[in-house]
Amino acid sequence: MSTSSSSPSSDEELIFNPNPIPKPIDDELTLASLTLTESNGNGSVGESDRYGGAGVVLEAEREGEREGPSSPSSSGYAGERGSSSEGTSNSRIGDEDDDGIQEVINDHDGFVDGVGDSSPSASWVPGKRHVDEDDASISWRKRKKHFFILSHSGKPIYSRYGDEHKLAGFSATLQAIISFVENGKDRIKLVRAGKHQVVFLIKGPIYLVCISCTEEPYESLRGQLELLYGQMILILTKSINRCFEKNPKFDMTPLLGGTDVVFSSLIHSFNWNPATFLHAYTCLPLAYATRQAAGAVLQDVADSGVLFALLMCKCKVVSLVGAQKASLHPDDMLLLSNFVMSSESFRTSESFSPICLPRYNPTAFLYAYVHYFDADTYLMLLTTSSDAFYHLKDCRVCFILIQRNNNLAFDVTNKGSSCVATVVRYHSCFQPLDPANTTVQLWIQWLVATVVLLRSNVLSEVQRSMLEGGMRVEDLPVDPLPRSSMPHRLSQQRILTQSPEIFSESIVGIGGPTGLWHFIYRSIYLDQYVSSDFSPPISSPQQQKRLYRAYQKLYCSMHDKGIGPHKTQFRRDENYVLLCWVTQDFELYAAFDPLADKAVAIKTCNRVCQWVKDVENEIFLQGASPFSW
Amino acid sequence: MGLASASTATDGMQLCIFDLRRGQNEGQELDKILFFFPADLPFSTQLSVIGLSEGLITFTRIFSPEAACEIIEAERHSHVFYEAETDIWMVMVVEKGKDSDAIWRIDALRKVLKEVHSLFVMFYGSIRAMLEKDPSGGLIRSHLYPFIMDYLSDFPVGKKLQLPSFRDCLKERGTVQMLTMGREAAIEVQSLVSVLDSCAGNSSCYSMILFHDLLVSTTLSPDDTINLFTYAVLRLSPNALSSGVNSWSYIRRGSTSSHFVSGSALTHSGPVSEQIYHSSDTSPVGNNINRVTRALQHGKWYKGKDGFLVTDIWGVDVGSLVCATPTVWLQQTEEAMYLCPYQFKSLTLILLIPVSSILNGEQGVALVKQQLLENASLKILKVEEKLSKGWGGENAYHVSGYRYLLVDGDRNISRASPPGKVTTLAKESLLALSKLRDEVDLEKSRAKRDNAGCEKDLEVSIRAKNNAWAIARITGGKELYMVLEKASETLLYASDAVEKFSNRYCNGAFSLD
Structure with missing residues (x-):
């Protein structure tokens, strides 16, 4: 927990920081105000106008997110097509309100889609929906999954659907229920009524409630509330509690202004991202050498004082490196990548933002630098140094300069001290920078990493991998015996199966051999999972979501708090045969045709495990040595 | 004996019945209870328990x-809801984890509520009807209290109150247990x-025959059969x-236990109960108007010289000293029937005669x-x-190597390993099955809601941490x-074992073709 020492986070900061949402640093206003705030020297982030206006940052999210349906395992935002409703016509009804200093900006992402959470037709669009609704609306009552955050005094903080202000009465009811039970020296967890479940999570002065008729198990919904809370902590840190200690009626909504997209995108990910219940992360499949190369670049950066360095592609990790003894929890990675991906400002330019990693240290801010290389691939550097934060302005200028005079910059092939020197020399003629300053070194390392990555084949490999996808059940090696003679490298397999169109055509509708439809393999030791790409017959987003929920249920059943984890589970219903196998090293979740033969399914699972082992160097980040998992 | 002992014996459990239509005005809330x-x-x-329940029903x-609302799960308590009649709710609050056995299967608890209500209705008619008869609520309260106690x-x-816990996961309340008999015996029974x-x-009589605690035959409707069998x-x-003698019944624990509440139930020493439950004294000859028959009173049935069982619960005619014959209501025909049980050795016959057909009492x-x-002698x-x-004795339905529960949901019949055999299972194994049953209960209620008529088909085999297999199979309305x-x-061995069991004892109902 090395961060706490350097963190300037305090409740004052929270109070005065109206919008912790990242802001592009090439915004002139920002630079100007940064300069202003810098002068107070004590590291306090944040006069209220520092960012010019809250909410601006987040507005233009949707373009980039309107993707066609794709595999949830391979793309970030596939899936809620399965959940957003009959209305494809996402007409925009909210008016743009960029004034983040005023209370919640809940209108700026108002989209209408139909009632319900079921039609796969509409592609998912982040942001708040149905702001015109409140608890009196029939349509609001019929929504399949509500999420609420409220304060212990009953003030609404966030609602997935509807206008928080109009929901004040409803929010007060929730608060009343919670405190009623608390008065009886107990704590409410769940209410069940027919299809509906009301799940409560109490986190100090913050109450989280989910009302759902999605039939997900209680444990899953509770886990989702935990993540929602974590996302809030990521934005504000836990020191928000102190605000409530001082003033129980404290209104938190201004602090979260404009973050609707972050929450809605997280809630959306509950529908497609296995990381939300597996508590593991997944890697983009890459050749071992490529990932090593990326890791080496990150390691250089890490050595210069960065706490964590992550290169990610959507929600998949390309490589990550952490300072000694610092470990990054998969949930933190999930929340972080959700935060970055759902905030448009990160995409448009290099950005920085104070963030908190709730599992790492819920009370302190870290500082995140984010740089997108392309639409999906981005580099994140997390540092505890608030100085770095304030020197960004200088660094930014430096970077612009380098970009403009790329040929003058430095020779990145000779990275290391010599190129650092080059940069500093170049830079020093512009503005005196002390090369001994750790921040400067950090920044330079960052630059070096950027350029190295840009010039190496890592990024092109990442793009290639994105296109090619991951493991496919159709590619499951049929006979495990001649493995030695025929290497089942993921990439080679793919070439074999992909090029002749006829081959892949022939297996449409059958899934993999022996009725295998899909699998998820989680390496317990690595905290990573790999999920096969969806292929027919699990092709529609709706089917994918259904399977995903079935896995979720299976996971909860296997990991019962009291008596779990169980060792094996076989489950057959009208939709699937599901097999789960938990060992000390791994967990395997596999879905088969409901008519699949038990013996054959077991054999197939063994083959899947072998296959994963054979290609583990490509699908997992191996030997992340600096981690103390 | 008294209220104090009753409460110490039962802390951790609360049970209430309230009427949402009553006590709507402020200050009259007590009227609901x-x-x-x-x-x-x-x-x-009491009001806070009911207030929370009512609040969540509305919410x-x-x-x-x-x-x-069906259930509230809090960290320390579970509140189990059952709407017995329209707007008449029963709520049971149980404490969790108080001791190692306090792990509940919610559906089993709800079935307790259902059972006590069904029995009540069999003897006294519906709660609503009694409320209509006496809108003050005094009549229903004076009946409910002794009955439920x-x-x-x-x-x-x-x-302590020992409600059905995870240890009872191989039992199914609300079902009858049948005796398997040979063809010859069946013909004799038929005659x-x-x-x-x-x-x-x-006049059309109904009959039910039991051998030990097992059902031999019934001419009643399924619901009435369950109630009377119970x-x-x-x-x-x-x-x-x-x-x-300890009962070895599948469902009941020792029914011959210390009557820990029955004694205290009616000794209304406290002003509290005096106020609400102004029921009569317990004297058998107390022939006052308010006299409440305690249909479930312990130790009140005796075998007469003629083999018929008699009880003075329903009163005794002072002149002739003849015990009044109990009456019950049949759900299906909505008819009042005289209840005449006859016993010969282990055989119990219950004859139900329509009250309307007997003119001279x-x-x-x-x-x-x-x-x-x-x-018929x-x-x-x-x-x-x-x-x-x-008769194979207590362990007649034991199948060695197996601990099982077989439920035929359509016919409300169940059969299970003898309780004595179930107790040999490890706690972990029972917990695993109990949790699995919780899951299956949810799936079943979902299936019922989503596609009424369409039978749920499900097969789950879980290998628990202790290497035991917990297995559930549902097919065609039958559950194993x-x-x-x-x-x-x-897994294959376990499946094979189920297959063998199914073929041998369930006519292949759970066999995979």
Whole structure:
């Protein structure tokens, strides 16, 4: 927990920081105000106008997110097509309100889609929906999954659907229920009524409630509330509690202004991202050498004082490196990548933002630098140094300069001290920078990493991998015996199966051999999972979501708090045969045709495990040595 | 004995019945409460339990108008809801984790509520009807209190209420357990049944025959069968009559326990209960107008010289000293029936005679009884003999290597490993199955909601941490639950074991073609 020492986070900061949402640093206003705030020297982030206006940052999210349906395992935002409703016509009804200093900006992402959470037709669009609704609306009552955050005094903080202000009465009811039970020296967890479940999570002065008729198990919904809370902590840190200690009626909504997209995108990910219940992360499949190369670049950066360095592609990790003894929890990675991906400002330019990693240290801010290389691939550097934060302005200028005079910059092939020197020399003629300053070194390392990555084949490999996808059940090696003679490298397999169109055509509708439809393999030791790409017959987003929920249920059943984890589970219903196998090293979740033969399914699972082992160097980040998992 | 002992014995459990239509005005909230256990809880506490329940019923209807609150799970308590009649709710609050056995299967608890209500209705008619008869609520309260207290007295172990926990996961309340018999015996039974049904002349009688605690035959509707069977096993069967002998019934724990609440139930020493439950004294000859029959009172049935079971629960005619014959309501025909149980050795016959068909009261009943003895005695002897011959004893339905529960949901029948055998299972195994049953219960209720009529088909095999297999199979309205504890069994071995069991004992109902 090395961060706490350097963190300037305090409740004052929270109070005065109206919008912790990242802001592009090439915004002139920002630079100007940064300069202003810098002068107070004590590291306090944040006069209220520092960012010019809250909410601006987040507005233009949707373009980039309107993707066609794709595999949830391979793309970030596939899936809620399965959940957003009959209305494809996402007409925009909210008016743009960029004034983040005023209370919640809940209108700026108002989209209408139909009632319900079921039609796969509409592609998912982040942001708040149905702001015109409140608890009196029939349509609001019929929504399949509500999420609420409220304060212990009953003030609404966030609602997935509807206008928080109009929901004040409803929010007060929730608060009343919670405190009623608390008065009886107990704590409410769940209410069940027919299809509906009301799940409560109490986190100090913050109450989280989910009302759902999605039939997900209680444990899953509770886990989702935990993540929602974590996302809030990521934005504000836990020191928000102190605000409530001082003033129980404290209104938190201004602090979260404009973050609707972050929450809605997280809630959306509950529908497609296995990381939300597996508590593991997944890697983009890459050749071992490529990932090593990326890791080496990150390691250089890490050595210069960065706490964590992550290169990610959507929600998949390309490589990550952490300072000694610092470990990054998969949930933190999930929340972080959700935060970055759902905030448009990160995409448009290099950005920085104070963030908190709730599992790492819920009370302190870290500082995140984010740089997108392309639409999906981005580099994140997390540092505890608030100085770095304030020197960004200088660094930014430096970077612009380098970009403009790329040929003058430095020779990145000779990275290391010599190129650092080059940069500093170049830079020093512009503005005196002390090369001994750790921040400067950090920044330079960052630059070096950027350029190295840009010039190496890592990024092109990442793009290639994105296109090619991951493991496919159709590619499951049929006979495990001649493995030695025929290497089942993921990439080679793919070439074999992909090029002749006829081959892949022939297996449409059958899934993999022996009725295998899909699998998820989680390496317990690595905290990573790999999920096969969806292929027919699990092709529609709706089917994918259904399977995903079935896995979720299976996971909860296997990991019962009291008596779990169980060792094996076989489950057959009208939709699937599901097999789960938990060992000390791994967990395997596999879905088969409901008519699949038990013996054959077991054999197939063994083959899947072998296959994963054979290609583990490509699908997992191996030997992340600096981690103390 | 008194209220104090009742509350110490039962802390951790609360049970209440309230009517949402009553006490709507401020200051009249107490009017809602029809029953509360323990009765000596301060009214403020009682009202807070009911207030929370009512609040959540209203709240959940916002989202789920068709099915309101079923359960509240809090960290320390579970609140189980059951809407017994429209707007009449029963809520049971149980404490969790108080001791290692306090792990509940919610559905099993709800079935307790359902059972006590069904039994109540069988004896007294619906709660609503009684409320309409006496809108002050005094009548229903004075009936509910002793009835439920007597019912609860069947759940004790030592001084504590022992509600169905995970250890009872291989039992199914609300089902009957059948005796398997040979063809010959079946023919004898059939002939006896036809005699029984016609012994009151032209009026249609119903009959039920039990051997030990197992059902041999019934001519009642399924719901009425369950209620009467439950009552018979609780109070009429040889096991229930003979005190000191432990019942081995599938569902009941020792029904011959210390009557820990029954004593205190009616000694209304406290002003609290006096106020609400102004029921009568317990004197059997107390012939006052308010007299409440305690249908579930313990130790009140005796075997008469003629073999008929008699009780003074329903009063005694002061002049003739003849006990009044109990009456019950049949759900299906909505008819009042005289209840005439007859016992010969392990055989219990229950004859139900329509009250309307007997014009001269007890005399008429006595006549029918006499007729029965004349016409059926021989047949009864024969049936008893045949059944005793084929009787395999307490462990008749034990299948070695298996611990199972078989439920036929369509016919409300269940069969299970004998309780004595189930207790040999490890706690982990029972917990695993209990949790699995929780999951299956949810799946079943979902399937019921989503596609009524379409049968759920499900097969789950879980290998728990202790290597035991917990298995559930649902197909065609039948359910099979099983624990296999032999170590180092593979999934295929476990499936094979289920297959064998299914073929041998379930006519292949759970076999995969």
